[in-house]
Amino acid sequence: MAKVQSLVSTKIGNLKTLSWNSKHFRHAGRNALIYIVFLFQSFVVIYPIFIMIISSFKSNLEIYKNPNGPPQNIYLQGYVKAFVRGTFLIYFRNSIFVTLCTIVIVLLVASLAAYALGRYKFRGNSTLYFFFLAGIIIPIRLGVLNLFEVVRALGLYNNLLALILIYSAMGVPMAMFILVPLIRQIPQDLVDAAEMDGCSGWGLFQHIVIPLIRPSLGTVAILTFLPAWNDFFFPLVFIKTNEMMTLPLGVATLFGQFSQDLNTAFSVLTIASLPPILFYLLASRQFIKGIMAGSLKG
């Protein structure tokens, strides 16, 4: 009976199609339960980040005595030490440089290749496509042993370029996975119209394809950004001097130095964790869309 009543009330209240969205009164108890689950998970998610941030503002003594409470006074010594003695800005600069270059290279290189693979039939098209896609699931880490030889042979040991090239290689498969189907979907009439106007090949690429895939380029940029910015493994293997370290490696080094100085350790971690979080909060829709792109095709 209740079901019929609520059916009726939605139909009268809202003449659109039946909404199976359950916001009715009789669901109040269940809804409360769901919110409790959400709040619990929210607490779980926020707690470590919360502790990290408040501890960065507490003196070491306060961290020992009152680990879970808010700071009594804002204590900034940790941040001062991190920046002054921590060569933080260098790590930031290096990470920004590496990540930016990687994104530019991947966007350039992958859109060109995706155009060729998506638009034109030729022998080996499918094979090449699968070859690229395999890279999504292939564990590149295992290739580090030979990468070490390659990097050394190219004289790129302790050079950020090594990281840029490796991260670009890592970014290509996912970029192809997103861009090729997109380009394949470009309506033939559009292409025909352009070709009738004398546009073909490169012109087609420049004036038709690029504008159409622009939103997905943002997605690709984000998907390339995260692994490049946050990676620790390859800097660990290929970077030796302080001046060349990226943020994760730099933080690891500082953490080793400041492991007794908890306040500074937390300050270091807070500063280093904030940029991607802020970037994500500003572009959360794009981030989520990017990850979803991985499963929409699946």
Add this chain to the structure above:
Amino acid sequence: MHKKSFWFLLPYILPALLIYASFMALPLFFSLRLSLYNWNGIGPKIYVGFGNFVKLFTESYWNTQLWNVIVNNIKFFIYFNLFQNVPALILAWLIFLNLKGSVFFRNLFFIPVTMSIIMVGFVGTLLLNPIWGPFNNLMKAIGLDFMNRPWLGDPKTALVAIAIIGSWQYIGIPIVLFLSAMENIPDELIEAAHIDGATDLGVFRYILVPLLAPVFGIVVVLTFVGNFTGFEFVYAMEGPMAGPSYATDIFGTFFYRTAFGSTASPQVGLGAAIAVCMFIIISLMIFAWLRYNHWYQQKLGI
């Protein structure tokens, strides 16, 4: 699609192909090939055929580590499915029910994914400190004293602790993957079920879960590959020696330690042999996943 000559298209394809092949595909092949040599990274490479594999499987110093690592990785994988993938499915479903504010929660749950693994590991180390760690103090304060223990120092709990922290960080990804798959299910299907009297739970069990089979496969495979190659969590929280007493040793740390030499000189060939094992195990899983895809596609009549 147009037919074009391969040579015309070569300049378009070449840059991507070159970078990908030189820095990802070929290095993988050659790295695995290194397993047939003895090499310390600097001196000459000495061909030993399957010598490294024999060593790995028969010398007790090596094969105890190897089997330990296999067992630990399997446990690790089970923990991740338990603490990350199953809760992710449930949370995704709850978000899918579209209560007010669901989008906010979805965005919130994703935040840890954006952090660097090594930093999450460090924060975890500080949080779980047995003496003054906030987590242990919190557990004491709310009366859950049995949860107040040296998580990372106890061989029995260290691996679980690390798995939970890993799940904490990455739960956002399966949530989003499940969510997007659920949103791809045609509304009419679910509406029809509701009209026929199905509860939300019923819809979950009989409609969502079966149709989520492909995504679940993807999630499980991605978790597996991540577990069997990952090493940052353990490195950050226990160091490359993966203490206590190798209780947290997984393939990633074993590989890194051997190939790059944390305590001894690097043994690249042996490390490569370990990498070959990793590669074979991962390939088996991928093969199983492909069979699984084939199976459910048949079952669903696709």
